[in-house]
Amino acid sequence: MSIPDNSKNTASDSANDVHARSVLLAAKSINKNFTEKRILENISLTIEEGQIVTLIGPNGAGKTTLVRIALGLLQPDSGAIYHRPNLRIGYMPQRVHVEPTLPLTVNRFLQLANRQDKALLSNTLKDLKIGHLEGQQLTAISGGELQRVLLARALLRKPELLILDEPAQGVDLAGQAELYQLISEISDRHRCGVLMISHDLHLVMSSTDEVICLNHHICCHGKPEHVTNDPAYLNLFGANASQNLAVYTHHHDHEHEIGGSVKERNHD
Amino acid sequence: MIDSMILFFSTNFVLYALVAGISLALVAGPLGSFIVWRRMSYFGDTLAHSALLGIALGLLTDSNPQLSIILSCLVFAFLLTLLDRRPSISTDTLLGILAHSSLALGIVVLALADSVRVDLEAYLFGALLTIGNADLIWVLIVVSLVAIVLSVFWNDFVSITVHAEIAEIEGANVNRLNLILVLLIALTIAVSMKIVGVLLITSLLIIPPAAARSMAFTPEQMAVRASIIGCISVVLGLISAFYFDVPVGPSIVVVATLIFLVFYFYPNVLKNRN
Numbered sequence: 001m002s003i004p005d006n007s008k009n010t011a012s013d014s015a016n017d018v019h020a021r022s023v024l025l026a027a028k029s030i031n032k033n034f035t036e037k038r039i040l041e042n043i044s045l046t047i048e049e050g051q052i053v054t055l056i057g058p059n060g061a062g063k064t065t066l067v068r069i070a071l072g073l074l075q076p077d078s079g080a081i082y083h084r085p086n087l088r089i090g091y092m093p094q095r096v097h098v099e100p101t102l103p104l105t106v107n108r109f110l111q112l113a114n115r116q117d118k119a120l121l122s123n124t125l126k127d128l129k130i131g132h133l134e135g136q137q138l139t140a141i142s143g144g145e146l147q148r149v150l151l152a153r154a155l156l157r158k159p160e161l162l163i164l165d166e167p168a169q170g171v172d173l174a175g176q177a178e179l180y181q182l183i184s185e186i187s188d189r190h191r192c193g194v195l196m197i198s199h200d201l202h203l204v205m206s207s208t209d210e211v212i213c214l215n216h217h218i219c220c221h222g223k224p225e226h227v228t229n230d231p232a233y234l235n236l237f238g239a240n241a242s243q244n245l246a247v248y249t250h251h252h253d254h255e256h257e258i259g260g261s262v263k264e265r266n267h268d
Numbered sequence: 269m270i271d272s273m274i275l276f277f278s279t280n281f282v283l284y285a286l287v288a289g290i291s292l293a294l295v296a297g298p299l300g301s302f303i304v305w306r307r308m309s310y311f312g313d314t315l316a317h318s319a320l321l322g323i324a325l326g327l328l329t330d331s332n333p334q335l336s337i338i339l340s341c342l343v344f345a346f347l348l349t350l351l352d353r354r355p356s357i358s359t360d361t362l363l364g365i366l367a368h369s370s371l372a373l374g375i376v377v378l379a380l381a382d383s384v385r386v387d388l389e390a391y392l393f394g395a396l397l398t399i400g401n402a403d404l405i406w407v408l409i410v411v412s413l414v415a416i417v418l419s420v421f422w423n424d425f426v427s428i429t430v431h432a433e434i435a436e437i438e439g440a441n442v443n444r445l446n447l448i449l450v451l452l453i454a455l456t457i458a459v460s461m462k463i464v465g466v467l468l469i470t471s472l473l474i475i476p477p478a479a480a481r482s483m484a485f486t487p488e489q490m491a492v493r494a495s496i497i498g499c500i501s502v503v504l505g506l507i508s509a510f511y512f513d514v515p516v517g518p519s520i521v522v523v524a525t526l527i528f529l530v531f532y533f534y535p536n537v538l539k540n541r542n
Contacts, residue, residue, distance in 0.1 A: 091437040103484040
């Protein structure tokens with residue numbers, strides 16, 4: 001008899017394959033409808049310690065819905081979500097609207113997450129290079145600065161898992177690359193898992209371990225290099241997207257000489 | 269003039285009015301700030317109007333009027349929260365219907381119960397100067413209770429107001445906190461009926477925070493300054509009611525509104541003077 005004994009833990013039972021301690025979050029066969037419209041169909045995924053999982057997909061593909069279900073903010077129609085017991089999650093929502101009648105400095109906003117640990121607050125501000133914003137009103141800072149402040153708030157919970165809904169939105173292109181680099185460094189340093197939504201695969205490629213391409217169902221998933229060559233991905237994003245990607249993944253077929261002129265390489 | 273003023277403030281009923289008004293203004297600052305931040309002023313109005321129905325029902329059943337006001341406010345607050353969780357028509361419309369139907373129903377019931385003569389005007393516009401021992405004790409109990417709960421849950425209340433979902437992920441029980449906040453508002457409205465009346469209660473809650481907005485950088489500053497403005501309005505309102513021989517409740521609201529207008533049009537009026 002070699003039937004594995006799964007009876008000890010019903011939560012891990014339902015979320016299948018959750019045996020290793022390093023699994024932070026697992027979703028098993030998630031289905032979700034909104035008024036007859038199928039939003040998510042049979043979605044399964046796992047996130048382990050130190051792993052960065054990126055969700056990509058067109059608008060209306062159900063990315064935010066999936067993230068909200070993973071967070072426990074929304075109940076799936078069927079399927080199960082497993083969180084490692086006492087999992088600390090840092091969450092960065094897609095948008096934060098602060099009422100103009102509510103006066104709120106960046107510092108006070110961050111203190112909502114953690115009032116005690118002043119050292120952690122000042123270190124986080126320094127790490128994210130937003131120390132100079134502390135006294136400013138949350139409504140007065142730029143989109144890119146706001147994203148960093150939101151990331152800081154998520155980090156103040158000392159998260160084991162970061163869930164980020166389009167962290168780079170409203171950030172200029174140079175800032176986006178920097179932000180994704182920062183997220184990757186944070187994940188390395190704190191050994192925390194990351195689940196994030198992104199539109200720009202070419203920007204997150206270097207800092208993601210697993211890409212899930214979502215359009216109501218999982219079209220394809222795997223390492224970024226693998227996904228970009230997948231017909232389902234190309235079908236969803238068009239040849240244009242893969243050309244953008246080529247900028248970042250193409251093999252150098254030439255070299256530059258000292259003077260700058262191009263020297264063709266011999267192909268095998 | 270000064271002598272008569274001193275005499276005025278040393279009389280029992282004026283002292284009672286002063287203590288009741290100031291203690292109410294102290295909690296109305298922070299509580300009213302939440303009403304402003306969460307855009308609940310219409311909600312407050314609805315609760316206040318339903319209080320009149322509470323009075324009417326209390327008179328019919330011959331129960332303690334203060335207790336029946338508090339109960340009816342709490343019940344209405346609870347119902348409104350439940351309705352808000354599964355909106356079938358817009359909250360705005362729903363509140364409008366409930367506010368005015370309960371006000372109308374309250375007045376109709378009061379008119380039918382002609383066995384008791386009721387001073388309707390006192391309930392609509394307040395009768396601060398008729399406050400007695402029992403009323404004052406009610407105010408003080410409720411105000412202390414509200415102040416304690418507010419200070420215990422302050423950070424949580426601010427957090428769910430700024431962003432409910434982040435707060436929930438961080439471990440706050442958003443639904444429960446919402447309900448507690450709404451019940452605090454209901455309690456405060458219930459005891460302030462005697463002071464400013466059904467029609468003016470919301471203004472006492474929202475005008476001081478609105479006046480304090482322009483000179484606040486954090487939620488705490490706004491709440492504290494709203495309390496101070498509320499207290500000033502109560503004192504000046506009482507004085508001018510005495511001086512001009514006008515009703516106290518409306519006179520408090522007029523003073524608060526004047527303060528609001530000054531800060532609205534001259535947000536730097538205090539800074540310039542320093």
